[in-house]
Amino acid sequence: FLIQSTCPPVNENLMDLLVMVDSVKRASASRITAVIPYFGYARQDRKSHPRDPISAKLVANLLSIAGIDRLLTIDLHSGQIQGFFDVPVDNLSASMILGKYTLEKNLKNPIAVAPDVGGVKKVREFSDFIGTQFVVLNKHRPADNVAEVTDIIGDVKGKTAVMFDDMIDTGGTIVAGAEALLKGGAIEVLACCTHPVLSGNAVEKIAFSSLKELVTTNTIQLEPRKAIPKIRVLSIAPLLGEAIKKIHLGESVSDLFVKSHARR
Numbered sequence: 001f002l003i004q005s006t007c008p009p010v011n012e013n014l015m016d017l018l019v020m021v022d023s024v025k026r027a028s029a030s031r032i033t034a035v036i037p038y039f040g041y042a043r044q045d046r047k048s049h050p051r052d053p054i055s056a057k058l059v060a061n062l063l064s065i066a067g068i069d070r071l072l073t074i075d076l077h078s079g080q081i082q083g084f085f086d087v088p089v090d091n092l093s094a095s096m097i098l099g100k101y102t103l104e105k106n107l108k109n110p111i112a113v114a115p116d117v118g119g120v121k122k123v124r125e126f127s128d129f130i131g132t133q134f135v136v137l138n139k140h141r142p143a144d145n146v147a148e149v150t151d152i153i154g155d156v157k158g159k160t161a162v163m164f165d166d167m168i169d170t171g172g173t174i175v176a177g178a179e180a181l182l183k184g185g186a187i188e189v190l191a192c193c194t195h196p197v198l199s200g201n202a203v204e205k206i207a208f209s210s211l212k213e214l215v216t217t218n219t220i221q222l223e224p225r226k227a228i229p230k231i232r233v234l235s236i237a238p239l240l241g242e243a244i245k246k247i248h249l250g251e252s253v254s255d256l257f258v259k260s261h262a263r264r
Helices: 010-025 055-066 079-084 095-104 116-130 170-182 202-207 236-247
Strands: 033-036 068-076 087-090 110-114 133-145 146-153 160-167 188-196 213-217 231-234
Touching: 010 033, 010 055, 033 236, 055 079, 055 110, 068 116, 068 236, 079 087, 087 236, 095 160, 095 170, 095 188, 095 213, 095 236, 110 116, 116 160, 133 170, 146 170, 160 170, 170 188, 170 202
Parallel strands: 033 068, 068 087, 110 133, 110 160, 160 188, 188 213, 213 231
Antiparallel strands: 133 146
């Protein structure tokens, strides 16, 4: 089991992983499982413009050619990336980790929030786990890395809104979303995400926003300067550890994909 997140510096970390795979393959390892908590290049899973590369497929090819027999990852940006591989892919979800933390906070009238229509499936899993309904933000991007929320599909009046997404990059969406939700009547706004990319001045945006808290995981190690009071980091080690144990023993990992729990 080779554990390596392909977070920045992405190319360097990816190359390190490929070299490690080649090394253990030449050392006659009987089985090689690449454990990639954060799969870099995941957002380049299709051609958005003519002559764009499909980098997620290229990375899948590189890992397969290097010699992996299985991939274990968490919350791929697009589920279809699993089809880029010719080996088994276990795409675990951090919904349970983030959901348990949310339940422990005993929030008043919580409601899950999808930051856009594309995030509905992931938010439905999260809302099922915490036993609540969800609403959707109608968002558009007038320019790159600029997000504007035009309206809220659903009612958030008197509720604690919990935005959920697989990753947060520039922070523009959650900051704009928090403002829109408060204007829509929410009493407070929190956000949860699996992968804290937090590029550019994202941390500063979050620090000075109306967002009460951002809860994330350590699929990407945060730099010391990003460790602000508003950001809470949860460990995905127990989830990965359990998956690794089950795979090693030849057991099913199906129970790690169960996301629907009644709210207690």
